[in-house]
Amino acid sequence: MATPPLILPETALGWARLQVAAGKVASVEAxxxxxxxxxxxxxxxxxxxxxxxxxxxxxxxDPRPAEQIFAEVRTKYFGRNG
Incomplete structure (x- = not known):
């Protein structure tokens, strides 16, 4: 399948060329x-x-108060309540 040509602003192409020059990518296309x-x-x-x-x-x-939820999480994951 043929790749359609893209017309890009010079600023975008310039930035891509700088990335190539800096060795960050192999080509503008890349x-x-x-x-x-x-x-x-x-x-x-x-x-x-x-x-x-x-x-x-x-x-x-959740109908439970936040303090109860956090206490249950602490107990479940840290083995303590407080």
Whole structure:
């Protein structure tokens, strides 16, 4: 499959060229491939975190007082209550 040409601002190309010159990436193309990969990873992480937040919000409110919850966590994980 042919890669379509991209028209990028000179500032973006200049920055990518600086990264190549500094030895951080092998080529301008590699810089933009890495940038796209990192953007995809960030989007996946954000979607995961949003799903966990939504799950937590949907689970409702624990009726126990916060002090009781923390005491139970301390006992469970640290073997003490206080």
């Amino acid at each position: 810089y933009f491939v890495d940038l796209a990969r990192r953007d995809q990873n960030e989007a996946e992480e954000t979607a995961y975190l949003q799903a966990v937040i939504d799950e937590g919000l949907a689970s409702g409110v």
